[in-house]
Amino acid sequence: MNTELANIFWELAEYLELKQDNPFKIRAYQKAAQNIEALSGNLQTIYKKGGLAALQQIPGIGSHIAEKIQEYTKTGKVSALQKLKKEFPKNFLQLVEIPGLGPKTALMLYKELKIDSPEKLTKAAKAGKLNKLPGMGSKKVANILRGLEIKQESHGRFLLDEATAHAEYLLDEFSKVSEIGKILVCGSLRRGCATIGDLDILVISHKPQKIMDAFVEFSIVQNVLSKGKTRSSVVLKNNMQVDLRVVEDKYFGAAAHYFTGCKAHDINLRKIAMQKGWKLSEYGLIQAKTKKLIAGKTEEEIFAAFGMQYIPPELREARGELKAAEAGKIPKLIELKQIRGDLHMHTKASDGSNTIEQMAEAAKALGYEYILISDHTQSTRIAHGLTEREMLKHIKEIRAANKKIKGIEILVGAEVDILRDGKLDYCDEILKQLDIVLATVHSSFKLPKVEMTKRITAALSNKYVNILVHPSDRLIGERDPIQVDMEKVLQTAKKHNVAMEVNSHPRRLDLTDIYCKRAKELGVNIVISTDAHSTHELKLMKYGVITARRGWLEAKNVLNTMPLAKLLKLL
DNA sequence: GCCGTTTTCGGCCCGACTGTTTTCAGTCG
Numbered sequence: 001m002n003t004e005l006a007n008i009f010w011e012l013a014e015y016l017e018l019k020q021d022n023p024f025k026i027r028a029y030q031k032a033a034q035n036i037e038a039l040s041g042n043l044q045t046i047y048k049k050g051g052l053a054a055l056q057q058i059p060g061i062g063s064h065i066a067e068k069i070q071e072y073t074k075t076g077k078v079s080a081l082q083k084l085k086k087e088f089p090k091n092f093l094q095l096v097e098i099p100g101l102g103p104k105t106a107l108m109l110y111k112e113l114k115i116d117s118p119e120k121l122t123k124a125a126k127a128g129k130l131n132k133l134p135g136m137g138s139k140k141v142a143n144i145l146r147g148l149e150i151k152q153e154s155h156g157r158f159l160l161d162e163a164t165a166h167a168e169y170l171l172d173e174f175s176k177v178s179e180i181g182k183i184l185v186c187g188s189l190r191r192g193c194a195t196i197g198d199l200d201i202l203v204i205s206h207k208p209q210k211i212m213d214a215f216v217e218f219s220i221v222q223n224v225l226s227k228g229k230t231r232s233s234v235v236l237k238n239n240m241q242v243d244l245r246v247v248e249d250k251y252f253g254a255a256a257h258y259f260t261g262c263k264a265h266d267i268n269l270r271k272i273a274m275q276k277g278w279k280l281s282e283y284g285l286i287q288a289k290t291k292k293l294i295a296g297k298t299e300e301e302i303f304a305a306f307g308m309q310y311i312p313p314e315l316r317e318a319r320g321e322l323k324a325a326e327a328g329k330i331p332k333l334i335e336l337k338q339i340r341g342d343l344h345m346h347t348k349a350s351d352g353s354n355t356i357e358q359m360a361e362a363a364k365a366l367g368y369e370y371i372l373i374s375d376h377t378q379s380t381r382i383a384h385g386l387t388e389r390e391m392l393k394h395i396k397e398i399r400a401a402n403k404k405i406k407g408i409e410i411l412v413g414a415e416v417d418i419l420r421d422g423k424l425d426y427c428d429e430i431l432k433q434l435d436i437v438l439a440t441v442h443s444s445f446k447l448p449k450v451e452m453t454k455r456i457t458a459a460l461s462n463k464y465v466n467i468l469v470h471p472s473d474r475l476i477g478e479r480d481p482i483q484v485d486m487e488k489v490l491q492t493a494k495k496h497n498v499a500m501e502v503n504s505h506p507r508r509l510d511l512t513d514i515y516c517k518r519a520k521e522l523g524v525n526i527v528i529s530t531d532a533h534s535t536h537e538l539k540l541m542k543y544g545v546i547t548a549r550r551g552w553l554e555a556k557n558v559l560n561t562m563p564l565a566k567l568l569k570l571l
Numbered sequence: 572g573c574c575g576t577t578t579t580c581g582g583c584c585c586g587a588c589t590g591t592t593t594t595c596a597g598t599c600g
Binding site: 024026031059060061063064065100102104136137187228231232233245259263269270271273279280281 | 582591596599
């Protein structure tokens, strides 16, 4: 519901942009869309409880947008968008999605040449028809053709681990270039977003031209989009775009802040600067009149100049962090080193690649104090789920391994299927013998929301269930999240003292950041686990931690930062 | 279209690169 409405407002903004409507109106829709995406509560529920007035309490939503939400709740449509869509050919928006082709050019192409699709555009460009239009030289046409190719090859956004790997590769390449003072990967990767559109790299150097020359020659670079004195953009061989920015040392903090975003966070801080008679850009925080530099070398001194606490990058999402920083209420976010154990992993017994002993030794090497072996149960046959009889044997094996291996506690668990009717896949007699019981949905993903909510809340009320794992069941870019009333799930979890998992796998990152924040507000305990299917996947924990940080979580909210005795007591 | 410890009207963040523009518009981050 929230996502659908957010998309409607994004689309409205795009069409208005095509029409060259008032740019501030466009921004208003974009802002509303973004705030809706960040909302933990359901818009429909908010509207039903408090009507239009309640909707207007949400930042960026005024009377007109509230009415559109009302219309959508009642009719499932927003007539303003439908009307706008009719003014353009079907799929016309695809043109504006081509890099280098903006709304003004797209509109002109349509008016002059009736171009309304990427296919027609390619054809017209190759036939030499574009050059005859005003403002269209041969380079611009070539640029558009290149944009068409990039669009075709692009897979959209990248998972966090792939983006991290490419960033690390580039850092390694840059380490071979001299004249680099500092280097920092910024953008959505620094903020720890679940998916990454492109990489933003900031470099401090007195010889920017030299850095640029080296950058565009890296062997991993496929295509150079632009190259200037302080900024260059390239496309890598995996179609990932990389933007490089070079500034002087005295602007490092300002540039890092600007380049890290998110965009709305940057804009909000710039507005505050303006109110104070200052100006904020990548070239520092300055007095608007005298141009005197107030702060710029570090991010810390910039926030301090505003009288704010330092805001960690993961919180810079325009979700209330500026107000919190002004009030001194930025939480002390959880860190990877505070994790004492991993409570979700598989072995050869089901669909993992390693033995109990190998997993335990690998976890010990990471410095963990305890782990939970949690193989699949009988219903998940595709993952070799264990029957109850097999489970009993598996329990004995885990207990034996625990006696054998010193220095780490190996707990017995299982990732138990929640059946379609909300019952669990093992009888209570078996569940009773497990130290910790994980529960989740592994089938019938498409159940309607009401049934799915009933199914999961029923499972949570089973007294043996300790943790609901990967609660939304999304696989990023592969499978949509299940339809479920997450607010109700969280409230039920609180009631029955069930913890929620933040699954660290880059394809999942589930619970998502927004619901982490909500869980914290409701006092629901969190566990961050890897769901490792091999020893090397135990290292994915960092992605779960960064997701938890994006959800404002502190160590005290996360059970597996605690010693085992305390953890078991709280579960 | 939103918003208000200057304002219910008149504002709304700031800068780089490209191409074809003889002074700047379009696009992007």
